[in-house]
Amino acid sequence: MPTISEKGLNMPESPIRKLVPYAENAEAEGKFVYYLNIGQPDIKTPEVALNAVKNNTIEVLSYSRSEGSDTYRKKIANYYNYHNIKVDLNDIIVTTGASEAIAFIFGSIMDPDDEVIICEPFYANYIAFATAASVKVKPIISKIEDNFALPSIAEFEKLITNRTKAIMICNPGNPTGYLYSKEEIKQLAAIVKKHDLFLISDEVYREFTYDGYSHHSILELEGMDEHTIMIDSVSKRYSMCGARIGCLVTRNEVIRHTVLKFAQARLSPPTYAQIASEAALSTPQSYFEDIKNEYIERRDTLIAELHKIDGIRVAIPKGAFYCIVELPVIDADHFAQWLLESFSFENETVMVAPASGFYSTKGLGKNQIRIAYVLHKQHLIKAVTILKNALKVYTN
Incomplete structure (x- = not known):
């Protein structure tokens, strides 16, 4: 059988996307999944950008x-x-x-x-x-x-x-x-x-x-x-x-x-x-101010809720919309998969990104996850509640 390249063998899986099949299975089982794993904002795209495509009269693309x-x-x-x-x-x-x-x-x-x-x-x-x-x-x-x-x-x-x-x-x-x-x-x-x-x-x-x-x-x-x-x-x-x-x-x-x-x-x-x-590019500056204020509220909500969980450590973000959270677990990859495969709280669960995939030094980040706070505040509160209950079950 022909072989693939060393480069192909060494190409890493995405820590953000590799758990998608497990999330899809969880949803197929009737669970609601809060997606904290990927930096896909729920903020609406500016109408001016969407309309530029919708209303365009190009005849030859x-x-x-x-x-x-x-x-x-x-x-x-x-x-x-x-x-x-x-x-x-x-x-x-x-x-x-x-x-x-x-x-x-x-x-x-x-x-x-x-x-x-x-x-x-x-x-x-x-x-x-x-x-x-x-x-x-x-x-x-x-x-x-x-x-x-x-x-x-x-x-x-x-x-x-x-x-x-x-x-x-x-x-x-x-x-x-x-x-x-x-x-x-x-x-x-x-x-x-x-x-x-x-x-x-x-x-x-x-x-x-x-x-x-x-x-x-x-x-x-x-x-x-x-x-x-x-x-x-x-x-x-x-x-x-x-x-x-x-x-x-x-x-x-x-x-x-x-x-x-x-x-x-x-x-x-x-x-x-x-x-x-x-x-x-014609989007007014007020758009960014509104979004920034929204992300500040989401960040503050997320950090406050995470601090209610015993045994974790959180880095405080000064920008973007991500944070790294250190958990009281040995293997966050296993925990993240377990959340989707084996756990639910009120028939809901969460999807997080194991942080080990963001390190290239072997062994680092094994007890960390990345959370993208791209959901509105009530969903973030519920997601952290699920995480808190999940950790109680998992660590026992």
């Missing part, structure tokens, strides 16, 4: 330019300039989701066995894209007891080798909700400049920051144009996960030229999705 349409990129540049990120349309390449942006970047700046340093826990698909590109992830551990703050620069120095090409962050973070301070961003800038590396920042949650904290983009840094690459997406900002439109932004002309060759190979990003995304 043609290719766009490989780097995305000029009108869309021009409006994205205006959005960034509003947020103090000085770029023009030529600094932007539109991609099929932030996922494709990551794949293009890894393909453009790294050869097989090159290394990228990423703070863990990190978005699980980073390791998938690294595997696809035959790139090695060198994890640097951030800890729940420090609320997942940036590790010391001395720890980064220990990991840098002659194969290191980049440091990568997610800001605000998925799965931790951590928001890097301006000082932490400056520290990262100094080390990448010192070692002539790239600094890659996934900033798809930029609009969601709390408690008076502000987001600081790596593209606001002075003297770093050759080193910085930003990743972005409409998925979370406008609750448009299904649009699959993202972009990468860099002032480094060589990077853009290289990425464009990858973009040309896949022809173009989807036309209708670009039309919707361009229209979404």
Whole structure:
């Protein structure tokens, strides 16, 4: 029998999606499932974006330019300039989701066995894209007891080798909700400049920051144009996960030229999705303020309810809409599956994401889960009530 590749064997399963069959079985048995496992907001997509597609009179659905349409990129540049990120349309390449942006970047700046340093826990698909590109992830551990703050620069120095090409962050973070301070961003800038590396920042949650904290983009840094690459997406900002439109932004002309060759190979990003995304840019700022207030209330509700459970530890998110919760269990993967297969409370159960899939260091995160607080408050309260009762049964 023909064999599959080592790359295929090493490609990790999604910790977010691998339990879906068990959730579907639970629903088939008549249970109601609260989905806390995936960052799919229940916030309505802006009407202006949906109407741009519904009311469009296109007669031939043609290719766009490989780097995305000029009108869309021009409006994205205006959005960034509003947020103090000085770029023009030529600094932007539109991609099929932030996922494709990551794949293009890894393909453009790294050869097989090159290394990228990423703070863990990190978005699980980073390791998938690294595997696809035959790139090695060198994890640097951030800890729940420090609320997942940036590790010391001395720890980064220990990991840098002659194969290191980049440091990568997610800001605000998925799965931790951590928001890097301006000082932490400056520290990262100094080390990448010192070692002539790239600094890659996934900033798809930029609009969601709390408690008076502000987001600081790596593209606001002075003297770093050759080193910085930003990743972005409409998925979370406008609750448009299904649009699959993202972009990468860099002032480094060589990077853009290289990425464009990858973009040309896949022809173009989807036309209708670009039309919707361009229209979404006219969404008023009040939309984001309302959403931010909603997420703050959800976060505070979730944290308050979780603190009522004995034996757990919770990291307090400063941004995005995720938190990591440490449970009094040995194996959170088993617990998460058990919740769907074997447990219900008032004929309801919950689906969570085991956090081990967000670590690449073996053995870490085994007693942790990620919760996405993308449900309204009453559902969050009920979900935590189920979790509390489940832990009593499971730990006994």
